[in-house]
Amino acid sequence: MVDTAVTYNLHKSFGDTKVLDGISFKVQRGEAVCILGRSGVGKTILLKILVGLIRPDQGKVEIFGKDIFNIRRSELLKIRENIGFVFQSSALFDSLSVFENIAYPFVVKKVNTDEIKEKVAKILEMVDMKGLENLRVSELSGGMQKRVAIARALVTEPELILYDEPTLGLDPVTRNTIIEIMKRLTDEKKKTTIIVTHDLEVAVRLSDRILFLYEGKVKEELTPSEILEGKSEEIVKLFETQGGG
Amino acid sequence: MLYYSISGVAVLRKDEIFKQLEFFSVNSLFIVALAAAFTGMVTSVQSAYQIMGLLPLDLLGAGVGKMITIELGPVLTALILAGRAGASIASELATMKVTEQLDAMEVMGVDPYKHLIFPRILAGTLITPLLVVFADAMGILSSSLASKFMLEVEYSVFFAAFLEHFYIKDFIGGIIKGIAFGFVITSISCFMGINTREGAKGVGISTMRAVIYSSVFVLLSDYIIGSIIYG
Numbered sequence: 401m402v403d404t405a406v407t408y409n410l411h412k413s414f415g416d417t418k419v420l421d422g423i424s425f426k427v428q429r430g431e432a433v434c435i436l437g438r439s440g441v442g443k444t445i446l447l448k449i450l451v452g453l454i455r456p457d458q459g460k461v462e463i464f465g466k467d468i469f470n471i472r473r474s475e476l477l478k479i480r481e482n483i484g485f486v487f488q489s490s491a492l493f494d495s496l497s498v499f500e501n502i503a504y505p506f507v508v509k510k511v512n513t514d515e516i517k518e519k520v521a522k523i524l525e526m527v528d529m530k531g532l533e534n535l536r537v538s539e540l541s542g543g544m545q546k547r548v549a550i551a552r553a554l555v556t557e558p559e560l561i562l563y564d565e566p567t568l569g570l571d572p573v574t575r576n577t578i579i580e581i582m583k584r585l586t587d588e589k590k591k592t593t594i595i596v597t598h599d600l601e602v603a604v605r606l607s608d609r610i611l612f613l614y615e616g617k618v619k620e621e622l623t624p625s626e627i628l629e630g631k632s633e634e635i636v637k638l639f640e641t642q643g644g645g
Numbered sequence: 646m647l648y649y650s651i652s653g654v655a656v657l658r659k660d661e662i663f664k665q666l667e668f669f670s671v672n673s674l675f676i677v678a679l680a681a682a683f684t685g686m687v688t689s690v691q692s693a694y695q696i697m698g699l700l701p702l703d704l705l706g707a708g709v710g711k712m713i714t715i716e717l718g719p720v721l722t723a724l725i726l727a728g729r730a731g732a733s734i735a736s737e738l739a740t741m742k743v744t745e746q747l748d749a750m751e752v753m754g755v756d757p758y759k760h761l762i763f764p765r766i767l768a769g770t771l772i773t774p775l776l777v778v779f780a781d782a783m784g785i786l787s788s789s790l791a792s793k794f795m796l797e798v799e800y801s802v803f804f805a806a807f808l809e810h811f812y813i814k815d816f817i818g819g820i821i822k823g824i825a826f827g828f829v830i831t832s833i834s835c836f837m838g839i840n841t842r843e844g845a846k847g848v849g850i851s852t853m854r855a856v857i858y859s860s861v862f863v864l865l866s867d868y869i870i871g872s873i874i875y876g
Contacts, residue, residue, distance in 0.1 A: 451752050473756075481754030491745035505753045508760060556753075 421616030738838025773827025
């Protein structure tokens, strides 16, 4: 299988704090990989390095076979057109409506209006937000914002989808709804997916493979069934002490 | 930043540019008019006070006209824009930065330099000289009014002196300053906005810095341009 994302020996420090200490992994095309770890371990930093938003101190990242830190900015932007990113904060454009947020990637590329409407309507239905397209972002709950963020990331049908803590800060019902939506989209679209989370249930239900990030390194690599069988003492310990998942 | 902005010419978002042109022009007219009017009036009154006994008041139009077209019109307009447009640009971009909206644009493959920064710099650079001309006109008109009603200098005398000593270089110099000031204000404000850190506090700091640095660099460039043209 072709590798969609590959990292080689990534290092990143902020001042004296070492966040990533030699991270290497591969994500194959069509695979759903979860990066699991406790809060503050550097998961979001890792995800932002994967799309070139943060430059590592050392190491290399290849997305779709291109070393993203050794290409022209225009090439990087072109690669990013094929990436969907769901931010932890949702990062919606707060001066725009739901429709305008989701349509934004098409509007800047001057796609035909009818085509935009059709695509936005379709994705809104998939995230259970049909009929809410005219609401402003400020009128949405946290869960609704997350759904719009997912819709915006997926509307262009990117090859690689990255989720940063998709269930963080949501109530249990909304959290389950988001997991269901992500599960449905993952199963239907069969896109390469990287999910960063501290939510064990998200990891187990949505991924093919789980990388356990600990002290700046990939400590273990497990399948969901191995996690459920309790094969990793580190993970059991983590979720006993933190009450994660 | 400038390189990325200029390289965005080919993919300019016309609607964003028109929005920014409107923001700089229509939305700034009232405050520029108000400031220019009062400045014109006070310039008349104070200039009369300064030259009284030294020069005849018939020459008031010449002195005030030069003061407004060369210095007060451009600088006053620029300082108002630094406070109004500079703060607005910096706080808007800073908020987008700390709420990851700029990152969201980046990961969609949309270049914020082309879609947000360049339209603002272009609009500011184009509109500021026009606002300077407007401020000049308002300042001179209000100055002539104050001269007539407070100093009893007739309009015909005021404008005759103004026209007799008016050089096209004075006017062009003001326009050049306007172009430079518009560029300085928008570039600094955009730079401060997109380099914001540390949440809400950072937004406040960036906005404050945008206004202060814009104002300082307006005055610095005023000195440099003034020295080159009139020195």
